[in-house]
Amino acid sequence: xxxxxxxxxxxxxxxxxxxxxxxxxxxxxxxxxxxxxxxxxxxxxxxxxxxxxxxxxxxxxxxxxxxxxxxxxxxxxxxxxxxxxxxxxxxxxxxxxxxxxxxxxxxxxxxxxxxxxxxxxxxxxxxxxxxxxxxxxxxxxxxxxxxxxxxxxxxxxxxxxxxxxxxxxxxxxxxxxxxxxxxxxxxxxxxxxxxxxxxxxxxxxxxxxxxxxxxxxxxxxxxxxxxxxxxxxxxxxxxxxxxxxxxxxxxxxxxxxxxxxxxxxxxxxxxxxxxxxxxxxxxxxxxxxxxxxxxxxxxxxxxxxxxxxxxxxxxxxxxxxxxxxxxxxxxxxxxxxxxxxxxxxxxxxxxxxxxxxxxxxxxxxxxxxxxxxxxxxxxxxxxxxxxxxxxxxxxxxxxxxxxxxxxxxxxxxxxxxxxxxxxxxxxxxxxxxxxxxxxxxxxxxxxxxxxxxxxxxxxxxxxxxxxxxxxxxxxxxxxxxxxxxxxxxxxxxxxxxxxxxxxxxx
Amino acid sequence: xxxxxxxxxxxxxxxxxxxxxxxxxxxxxxxxxxxxxxxxxxxxxxxxxxxxxxxxxxxxxxxxxxxxxxxxxxxxxxxxxxxxxxxxxxxxxxxxxxxxxxxxxxxxxxxxxxxxxxxxxxxxxxxxxxxxxxxxxxxxxxxxxxxxxxxxxxxxxxxxxxxxxxxxxxxxxxxxxxxxxxxxxxxxxxxxxxxxxxxxxxxxxxxxxxxxxxxxxxxxxxxxxxxxxxxxxxxxxxxxxxxxxxxxxxxxxxxxxxxxxxxxxxxxxxxxxxxxxxxxxxxxxxxxxxxxxxxxxxxxxxxxxxxxxxxxxxxxxxxxxxxxxxxxxxxxxxxxxxxxxxxxxxxxxxxxxxxxxxxxxxxxxxxxxxxxxxxxxxxxxxxxxxxxxxxxxxxxxxxxxxxxxxxxxxxxxxxxxxxxxxxxxxxxxxxxxxxx
Numbered sequence: 029x030x031x032x033x034x035x036x037x038x039x040x041x042x043x044x045x046x047x048x049x050x051x052x053x054x055x056x057x058x059x060x061x062x063x064x065x066x067x068x069x070x071x072x073x074x075x076x077x078x079x080x081x082x083x084x085x086x087x088x089x090x091x092x093x094x095x096x097x098x099x100x101x102x103x104x105x106x107x108x109x110x111x112x113x114x115x116x117x118x119x120x121x122x123x124x125x126x127x128x129x130x131x132x133x134x135x136x137x138x139x140x141x142x143x144x145x146x147x148x149x150x151x152x153x154x155x156x157x158x159x160x161x162x163x164x165x166x167x168x169x170x171x172x173x174x175x176x177x178x179x180x181x182x183x184x185x186x187x188x189x190x191x192x193x194x195x196x197x198x199x200x201x202x203x204x205x206x207x208x209x210x211x212x213x214x215x216x217x218x219x220x221x222x223x224x225x226x227x228x229x230x231x232x233x234x235x236x237x238x239x240x241x242x243x244x245x246x247x248x249x250x251x252x253x254x255x256x257x258x259x260x261x262x263x264x265x266x267x268x269x270x271x272x273x274x275x276x277x278x279x280x281x282x283x284x285x286x287x288x289x290x291x292x293x294x295x296x297x298x299x300x301x302x303x304x305x306x307x308x309x310x311x312x313x314x315x316x317x318x319x320x321x322x323x324x325x326x327x328x329x330x331x332x333x334x335x336x337x338x339x340x341x342x343x344x345x346x347x348x349x350x351x352x353x354x355x356x357x358x359x360x361x362x363x364x365x366x367x368x369x370x371x372x373x374x375x376x377x378x379x380x381x382x383x384x385x386x387x388x389x390x391x392x393x394x395x396x397x398x399x400x401x402x403x404x405x406x407x408x409x410x411x412x413x414x415x416x417x418x419x420x421x422x423x424x425x426x427x428x429x430x431x432x433x434x435x436x437x438x439x440x441x442x443x444x445x446x447x448x449x450x451x452x453x454x455x456x457x458x459x460x461x462x463x464x465x466x467x468x469x470x471x472x473x474x475x476x477x478x479x480x481x482x483x484x485x486x487x488x489x490x491x492x493x494x495x496x497x498x499x500x501x502x503x504x505x506x507x508x509x510x511x512x513x514x515x516x517x518x519x520x521x522x523x524x525x526x527x528x529x530x531x532x533x534x
Numbered sequence: 535x536x537x538x539x540x541x542x543x544x545x546x547x548x549x550x551x552x553x554x555x556x557x558x559x560x561x562x563x564x565x566x567x568x569x570x571x572x573x574x575x576x577x578x579x580x581x582x583x584x585x586x587x588x589x590x591x592x593x594x595x596x597x598x599x600x601x602x603x604x605x606x607x608x609x610x611x612x613x614x615x616x617x618x619x620x621x622x623x624x625x626x627x628x629x630x631x632x633x634x635x636x637x638x639x640x641x642x643x644x645x646x647x648x649x650x651x652x653x654x655x656x657x658x659x660x661x662x663x664x665x666x667x668x669x670x671x672x673x674x675x676x677x678x679x680x681x682x683x684x685x686x687x688x689x690x691x692x693x694x695x696x697x698x699x700x701x702x703x704x705x706x707x708x709x710x711x712x713x714x715x716x717x718x719x720x721x722x723x724x725x726x727x728x729x730x731x732x733x734x735x736x737x738x739x740x741x742x743x744x745x746x747x748x749x750x751x752x753x754x755x756x757x758x759x760x761x762x763x764x765x766x767x768x769x770x771x772x773x774x775x776x777x778x779x780x781x782x783x784x785x786x787x788x789x790x791x792x793x794x795x796x797x798x799x800x801x802x803x804x805x806x807x808x809x810x811x812x813x814x815x816x817x818x819x820x821x822x823x824x825x826x827x828x829x830x831x832x833x834x835x836x837x838x839x840x841x842x843x844x845x846x847x848x849x850x851x852x853x854x855x856x857x858x859x860x861x862x863x864x865x866x867x868x869x870x871x872x873x874x875x876x877x878x879x880x881x882x883x884x885x886x887x888x889x890x891x892x893x894x895x896x897x898x899x900x901x902x903x904x905x906x907x908x909x910x911x912x913x914x915x916x917x918x919x920x921x922x923x924x925x926x927x928x929x930x931x932x933x934x935x936x937x938x939x940x941x942x943x944x945x946x947x948x949x950x951x952x953x954x955x956x957x958x959x960x961x962x963x964x965x966x967x968x969x970x
Contacts, residue, residue: 061768061769062769062770062771063739063769063770064743064744064770065738065739066738066740066743067738088770100787100788103768104733104737104739105768105787105788105789106786106787106788107787129559129560131590131591131592132579132591132592132593133579133581133590133591133592133593134590134591135581135588135589135590135591137587137588137589138736138737139587140738142738147739148737148738148739149737149738149739150737150738153588154588155584155588155589155590158564158590159562173586173588175588366587367586367587367588368587368736369569369572369589371634371734374572375572375579375581375591
């Protein structure tokens with residue numbers, strides 16, 4: 029069994045990787061864009077199979093355009109600007125932490141991505157570091173490459189949102205030899221995640237870090253599993269994939285036969301995992317399949333035919349996506365023909381960046397754990413704290429709030445409110461500690477206070493709830509018609525401006 | 535390419551671009567294919583393509599050959615349907631007809647019909663390519679009137695032998711060429727379609743696919759005339775055909791950069807083959823087309839601006855220019871009753887008008903110029919300068935060069951400047967002909 033891991037982490041930069049758009053936004057949708065991608069002949073002179081597959085699906089992509097966070101660069105209507113210095117500096121810092129050698133000159137490449145998630149049809153990506161490693165309890169895991177690349181467009185139903193397209197990501201890839209067990213894969217992911225967060229310059233929150241797994245068994249093939257969100261599921265997902273490949277290898281293709289014509293394929297002898305696999309392919313390609321008869325367009329059918337023929341050869345290389353601990357088929361694995369130079373971007377000399385990050389101080393998670401324990405947190409709480417908003421914790425602890433209390437609030441109270449569907453934002457949490465320091469409420473009331481905060485849904489609804497909202501003109505007219513000015517002011521002093529009220533008595 | 539020091543080492547080790555090599559770098563070895571050096575970058579940095587496809591720049595001179603390159607040229611073969619109308623394609627250069635060679639870093643032209651079709655396979659459903667001609671290969675910023683002449687002659691010849699002509703052209707000066715061909719092919723009887731691309735051919739999002747498909751469709755449709763065919767919007771949904779004398783590149787990079795100015799689009803063209811004409815067109819015929827390519831290159835274009843020094847006109851006079859287009863402000867003003875007398879352009883224009891035909895257009899781009907509604911316009915008009923109606927500055931320049939290239943006397947040139955010869959003057963500007 030071979031296991032590889034790729035970690036993608038969004039960087040917390042002010043601007044995107046190749047333009048001046050902010051890395052946060054997506055609130056103001058302005059228009060839609062409809063584009064058709066056409067696969068190109070790669071550097072090797074051959075069309076990429078994954079690219080052709082997407083083309084066979086033959087669809088145009090629709091993009092939701094948000095002008096607060098995307099410009100002509102994301103729309104593929106303007107050449108990229110130069111590689112973002114801030115992002116490169118963070119990537120170089122991450123290389124330092126991984127003991128990776130930073131290449132002397134960084135060359136931006138275009139990686140063909142034709143599923144629509146990149147408006148241009150490619151993702152810009154560059155190797156920053158080579159030959160790094162990360163330590164785990166089961167030994168060192170080698171990191172052959174550290175890349176800096178663009179985030180893809182987000183999938184929204186049958187469309188793409190381009191607000192996040194172009195946010196800087198680092199991609200940290202392990203080799204396929206060092207990880208020996210599924211549990212070690214999880215530990216590696218955890219270690220890399222901690223290391224990234226220790227820079228304090230990466231984005232936090234859902235979707236800001238993603239793990240892809242590469243799994244193959246002897247006789248099987250490399251299968252890339254995309255979109256692993258929960259690290260603790262990694263061992264299970266790997267085991268499930270191994271079992272899936274084993275079942276496919278056991279499938280006796282001898283009994284399989286099919287008749288192929290331009291508008292249908294009649295299949296006999298499909299069962300078990302093989303049947304499931306064909307169903308999956310048909311679903312993705314958008315063709316009808318009733319277990320025996322496949323009906324659809326000629327090109328999609330030729331792909332199904334190719335898959336049926338492959339049962340006698342083994343497991344095809346493919347990209348799958350996670351659904352719980354199971355996976356489902358996405359597309360063929362892209363080949364090597366998908367990478368070529370980004371001619372719009374000049375190579376970047378890395379020397380200055382390497383020099384600059386030498387003096388950057390990074391406190392590792394191990395050091396932080398020790399600090400936290402010194403502050404009185406137990407091991408479990410310390411670890412939990414590190415996986416949460418530890419920067420806020422450190423700030424309020426520095427300001428004199430009891431660390432154990434602060435950690436308990438941030439880690440446990442907030443989580444328990446979340447379980448009840450109540451969300452407390454980081455800003456509100458900061459305000460909470462501010463009030464606590466001033467002695468506005470007691471420690472015992474903290475859960476209730478946070479609950480109030482979460483339920484109030486912000487100041488505006490709190491104002492309304494307390495009956496403090498300012499009256500509309502119409503309402504003021506109504507009051508004026510029923511009360512004298514003095515009476516009205518006495519009754520509604522908090523809801524009107526005297527000047528506005530007076531207007532109605534003139 | 536690489537510096538002479540590095541090249542010397544390559545020679546010694548028998549290493550060339552494209553070879554698989556091994557380099558010693560920071561105490562370890564790295565293998566990859568030696569790539570050409572981009573024209574910028576550090577001395578002594580070697581660019582390698584790693585096995586995973588990435589390029590990296592490594593500072594080392596410790597190289598060793600692993601394997602000589604094996605170039606496998608795969609001939610492209612494209613099936614062509616029979617019974618389709620035949621068109622001629624003229625490739626002149628520019629993004630639409632170039633392909634980057636990633637092995638050598640060079641750019642080369644798509645020269646065979648198969649190569650062209652392979653970039654836009656859909657066009658096989660609508661046309662067959664009789665011939666691909668390549669009179670010159672040039673970025674459109676480098677084009678001169680000499681190329682317009684060549685192109686007009688070649689186009690006329692091809693029109694007489696096929697259903698239509700598609701010209702692949704760089705986009706920067708495409709609208710100058712479309713104007714020139716409009717005047718130089720006065721009795722055009724079939725479609726002449728100029729097409730380009732704003733995105734390079736290597737990217738999946740390239741606009742050339744739809745542009746070329748729509749251009750081919752339009753080149754066999756029932757009309758006669760010179761048009762530019764490019765994206766209608768930023769979407770990949772349809773192309774617009776713009777009359778050759780009324781087109782302008784209005785954006786540096788968008789795919790829908792070409793817009794009709796003071797005109798309706800000639801047609802919307804959909805990649806499924808539909809052509810939706812948006813204005814009256816001349817019907818196609820088999821009448822013989824003859825090019826009329828006499829052209830006077832001694833014509834100039836100058837733009838006025840607040841505080842602009844009129845003495846620049848002296849240059850044109852001293853260099854024996856025969857015509858000058860002044861791109862004025864607003865309705866066609868130049869600095870006239872300036873506070874400092876010497877800033878006024880009037881006397882200089884009067885002087886220029888003695889030996890030159892002077893035309894005035896507007897830097898507003900949209901709308902018509904006028905020679906009488908303000909006193910300053912009347913003063914300008916009295917110098918002998920002609921306000922060129924709603925003509926684009928670029929079109930007016932080429933028209934003036936074209937007219938002066940002929941044996942007309944001066945008054946005839948001036949009269950013809952205000953006659954509509956090739957769609958360059960629109961007598962009726964309508965509300966819908968703005969910003970579309």
